[in-house]
Amino acid sequence: MYSLEMGLPADDILPQLGGVDALFDPLYPFPATVTITRTSEEDYQTRQVVASIDGIHAGTLLWGDSVTCELEPGPHRIRVHNTLVWKTVDFVLAPGEQVYYEVVNRRGFGTLLLTILLGVGPLYVTVRRM
Secondary structure, three states, rough: HHHHHHHHOOHHHHHOOHHHHHHOOOOOOOOEEEEEEOOOOOOOOOEEEEEEOOOOEEEOOOOOEEEEEEEEOOEEEEEEEOOOOOOEEEEEOOOOEEEEEEEEEEOOOHHHHHHHHOOOEEEEEEEEEO
């Protein structure tokens, strides 16, 4: 496929990709990706949600945002919070796998009442694998 699009013979392209053997070498794992979205209609659509993957800041999501990170295959951990409520999700990525998570910043019991009385109320975080 590369040779047709680029006009090069396959022998010229494969060394750039690491050769055919690299495709089957366990030390040359295919990268995997994880995407975290905040697009649910259930979302309260206020406040930011901060996401980190393996302890590294991945992004600050407002409603409608998403972030995609390329990771090595293996076990990983997502932590998301809205500065009040924290959620942690552990997952394992296979080589080449694409995983999608949806984060929802939602109202809970008493949120509306406290917002009316105090002007602020707690929002809860839900993380769902899609």
